Amino acid sequence: MKITKSLFHAGVLGLSLLATSVMAAVPAAEADKLGKSLTPMGAEMAGNADGSIPAWKPLPKNAGSVDSKGFLSNPYASEQPLFTITAKDVDKYKDKLAPGQYAMFKRYPDTFKMPVYPSHRGATVPDDVFAAIKKNATTTNLVSGGNGLENFETAVPFPIPKTGVEVIWNHITRYRGGSVTRLVTQATPQPNGSFSLVYFQDQFVFRDKMKDYDPANPGNILFYFKQKVTAPARLAGGVLLVHETLDQVKEPRSAWVYNAGQRRVRRAPQVSYDGPGTAADGLRTSDNLDMFNGAPDRYDWKLEGKKEMYIASDSYKLDDPKLKYADIIKAGHINQDLARYELRRVWHVVATLKEGQRHIYAKRDFYIDEDTWQAAVIDHYDGRGQLWRVAEAHAENYYDKQVPWYALETLYDLQSGRYLALGMKNEEKQAYDFGFTATTSDFTPAALRQDGVR
Numbered sequence: 316m317k318i319t320k321s322l323f324h325a326g327v328l329g330l331s332l333l334a335t336s337v338m339a340a341v342p343a344a345e346a347d348k349l350g351k352s353l354t355p356m357g358a359e360m361a362g363n364a365d366g367s368i369p370a371w372k373p374l375p376k377n378a379g380s381v382d383s384k385g386f387l388s389n390p391y392a393s394e395q396p397l398f399t400i401t402a403k404d405v406d407k408y409k410d411k412l413a414p415g416q417y418a419m420f421k422r423y424p425d426t427f428k429m430p431v432y433p434s435h436r437g438a439t440v441p442d443d444v445f446a447a448i449k450k451n452a453t454t455t456n457l458v459s460g461g462n463g464l465e466n467f468e469t470a471v472p473f474p475i476p477k478t479g480v481e482v483i484w485n486h487i488t489r490y491r492g493g494s495v496t497r498l499v500t501q502a503t504p505q506p507n508g509s510f511s512l513v514y515f516q517d518q519f520v521f522r523d524k525m526k527d528y529d530p531a532n533p534g535n536i537l538f539y540f541k542q543k544v545t546a547p548a549r550l551a552g553g554v555l556l557v558h559e560t561l562d563q564v565k566e567p568r569s570a571w572v573y574n575a576g577q578r579r580v581r582r583a584p585q586v587s588y589d590g591p592g593t594a595a596d597g598l599r600t601s602d603n604l605d606m607f608n609g610a611p612d613r614y615d616w617k618l619e620g621k622k623e624m625y626i627a628s629d630s631y632k633l634d635d636p637k638l639k640y641a642d643i644i645k646a647g648h649i650n651q652d653l654a655r656y657e658l659r660r661v662w663h664v665v666a667t668l669k670e671g672q673r674h675i676y677a678k679r680d681f682y683i684d685e686d687t688w689q690a691a692v693i694d695h696y697d698g699r700g701q702l703w704r705v706a707e708a709h710a711e712n713y714y715d716k717q718v719p720w721y722a723l724e725t726l727y728d729l730q731s732g733r734y735l736a737l738g739m740k741n742e743e744k745q746a747y748d749f750g751f752t753a754t755t756s757d758f759t760p761a762a763l764r765q766d767g768v769r
Contacts, residue, residue, distance in 0.1 A: 339456040339457045339472075339473060339477075339481065340453050340455055340456055341452055341453060341475050341477075343453050345452075345475055346449060346452035346453045346474075346475065348475070349448070349449050349475075350445075350449070353474070353475070354371045355445035355448060355449065355474075356438075356440070356445070356471065356474060356686060356687070356688070357448070357452075357471070357473075357474030357685070357688075358371060358436075358660070359371075359660065362436075363623065363660070367658050368434050368436070368623065368660060369434055369436055371436045371686065373438070374390065374437035374438075374439065374712055374714040375714070376715050376716075376717065378390040379631075381715050382636070384636060384744065384745045384746055385745050385746035385747065385748065386634070386635075386636045386746045387631060387711075387713065387714065387715065387746075388631070389631035389635070390437075390631070391433075391629055391631070392631070392632075394432055394433055396430040396431055396432055397431050397432060397433060399428050399430045399431065400420075400428060400429040400625070400656075401427075401428050402424035402425070402427065405420040411658065412625060413624065413680065413692045413694055415680075415693075415694035415702060415705030415706075415707075415727075416429070416625070416692060416705070416707070418702055419648065419705060419727060419729075422647070422727075422729055422732075423647045426645070426651070427647070428651045428652075429625060429651065429656045430652070430654060430655060430656060431625055431656045431657070431658070432629070432655050432657055434628075435628075435657065436659075437629070437712050437714070438684075438686045438687045438712050438719040439712075439719075440470070440717050440718070440719070441717050444469055444470055444490050447468040448469070448470060448471045451467060451469075451470075451471060451473070451474070452474050452475055454466040455467045455468075455473065457480070457481070457484075458562055458565075459564040459612075460564075460612075461478075461480040461611065461612075461616075462562065462563060462610055462611055463561050463562025463563065463564060464484065464488075464562070467488070467561065468523070470488055470490035471485050471489055471490065471688055472484055472485065472488060476618070476662075477618075478616065479616030479618035479619075479664040480611055480616040481618075482616075482664050482683055482688075483611050483616055483664060483666075485683075486607065486683055486689060486690050487537075487607070487608065489688040489689060489719075490718065490719070491519070491521075491718060492713070492716055492720070492750075493520070493521050493523070493750075494519065494520040494521065494524040494749065494753070495519050495747050495748065495749050495750075496516070496517065496518050496748045497517045497746075497747045498514070498515070498517075498545075498740060498743040498745060499514075499515050499737065499738050499740050499743070500512045500514050500737075500738075500740065500742075500743070501513045501515065501595065501735065501737045501738075502640065502644050502735070502736045502739070503595060503733065503735050504644050504645075504733060505733065506646065506647070506731070506732040506733060508644065508645050508646030508647075510644050511547065512546070512547075512640065513544060513546070513593075514544065514545045514546040515542055515545070515593075516542070516543045516545050517540070517542050517543075518540070518541040518542075518753070519538065519539075519541075519751075520538060520539050520540075521537065522536045522537060522538060522539075525539070526752060527755055535560045535561050535562055535565065535566050536558055536559065536560060536561070537559045537560060537561045538559045539557070539558060539753075539758040540555075540556070540557040541554065541555070541556050541557075541757075541758060542554065543555075543766055544593070544594060550594055551575065552573075552575025552576075553572065553573065553574060553575055554572065554573040554763050554766045555583070555586065555593060556570065556572075556573075556758060556759075556760065556762075556763055557569070557570045557586065558570075558758065559608075559609075563609065563610035563612065564610065567587070568586070568609060568610070570582070570586035570587070571760045571763060572586070572763075573764060578764070580760050580761075580763045580764060587601050587602065587609055587610070588602055588609065588610075588613065588674060589675045589676070592604060592735075595735055596733075596735075598726060598728060598734065599726050599737075600676075603706065603726055604724075604737075605721075606689070606690035606693055606708050606724060607681070607690055613668060613669055613672040613673075613674055614666035614667060614669060614674075615666070615668075616664055616665070617664065617665045618662070618663075618664055619663040619664065619665055620662075621660050621661065621662055621685065622660070622663055622682075623658055623659070623660055623661075624658070624659060624660075624661045624682055624691075624692075625659075626656060626657065626659050626661060626682065626692060626710070627654055627655065627656055627707055627708065627709040627710060628655060628684075628691075628710050629657065629710070629712065630654070630655055630709035630710060630711045630721075630722040630723065631711060631722075632655060633654060633709050633723055634711055634723070634741065636741050636746075638741045639741065640739055640742060643723075643736070643739060643741070644736060647734070648725070648727060649725060654709060655709075659685070659686070659691075660685045661683055661685060661692075662681075662685060663680070663681070663682055663683075664680075664681040664683065665678065665680055666678065666679040666681065675697070675698075676695045676696065676703070676704075677697060677698045677700070678695075678700070679694065679696070680693065680696075681693050686719070687710065687719040689710055689720070689721070690706070690708060691707070691708055691710065692705070693706040702729060703728070703729060704726055704727060704728050704729065705726070705729065706724070706726045707724075707725050708721045708723070708724050708725075709721060709724075709725070710722070713747065713749070716749045718749060720747075721738055723736060723737070723738045723739055724736070724737045724738050725737075
């Protein structure tokens with residue numbers, strides 16, 4: 316059942332949104348902190364007081380080897396856990412866990428664990444992206460009450476954020492290599508651990524990486540996304556196309572699907588907000604993909620500040636091509652022996668459903684890594700105020716391409732005992748292929764039929 320809130324406090328909300336829109340770009344003197352006391356991405360350059368979080372030290376492009384399929388070796392393979400959190404001692408670490416993480420120990424006391432390793436802050440991006448981020452700091456503004464951007468380039472509009480919605484925009488627009496083609500899988504295990512896989516072939520291109528991009532006329536597109544289902548046979552040939560807009564209030568996301576059985580292309584307005592995720596068996600919404608995506612207009616965003624927290628990081632072990640998918644997918648949750656957690660600083664943002672808006676999640680708590688602007692953990696609450704789903708991303712630095720992203724996204728349903736795991740590629744013929752090139756004609760509804768041929 317969807318949640319609807321009454322329409323009082325509209326005047327106060329309007330004033331709040333107006334205040335948000337004028338608290339975006341920062342003065343040049345403040346932006347000058349980037350690359351000095353702050354990293355070029357906006358994180359604190361220094362470590363914490365006791366050294367358990369180190370200073371930022373970007374990984375070099377040759378931090379490890381790359382195999383013939385593009386898989387990366389683990390630069391921290393020789394390290395052992397400092398300790399492992401279990402249900403028996405979880406209360407000792409509760410102040411550094413999200414409520415959802417804590418709930419996982421209570422839901423699965425015999426199997427859920429968190430191996431905690433030494434922390435490394437190696438995430439980095441190319442120099443031209445850093446330059447764009449610094450420019451954004453003084454020029455990018457929020458529009459449409461915080462639901463769109465103007466004067467934005469490349470990635471991360473607000474490296475020195477003042478509000479919750481600015482932090483969320485940093486996640487939405489963060490650098491993911493500019494363009495990529497990838498083969499990934501999705502599993503939705505039963506409570507006993509049995510599962511089948513859905514195979515996806517994705518193409519993802521930010522606007523400034525399109526061959527025909529005109530910087531003088533950037534338009535309202537943020538990126539283009541195409542996703543083809545290649546297996547199982549009953550789903551194969553279906554294709555999703557998305558034109559993601561920067562200002563989704565002015566111009567909502569455009570989406571189309573090609574149905575291979577019907578051999579027709581149709582509009583797909585359901586591919587947004589709490590519309591069902593592709594082939595996800597009802598275990599995720601459209602805006603659960605990439606931890607969170609799409610327009611932020613249905614929520615009020617409150618910035619709670621920063622905290623130290625254990626998050627899944629440097630997940631090279633989980634992305635090892637020697638693993639089989641059955642090694643990863645287990646009953647209740649993924650194989651936590653393959654996970655790696657590190658103590659990091661995160662931004663905490665609380666999203667509360669606006670008065671009069673509808674969504675199956677009444678509240679979401681975001682914990683976003685300061686070094687990458689990637690959501691690390693998101694707790695989802697239902698209309699009764701009960702913790703419902705826990706999203707956890709296992710991050711990885713693709714150091715050879717200087718791209719922070721995920722090795723695996725998980726979304727745990729505490730009520731049903733099921734979960735979704737998306738992004739596994741261990742058994743595929745190639746890892747992520749960055750540098751994919753295309754033109755806008757490759758991302759038109761007319762092009763979908765050809766892509767959908769089985």
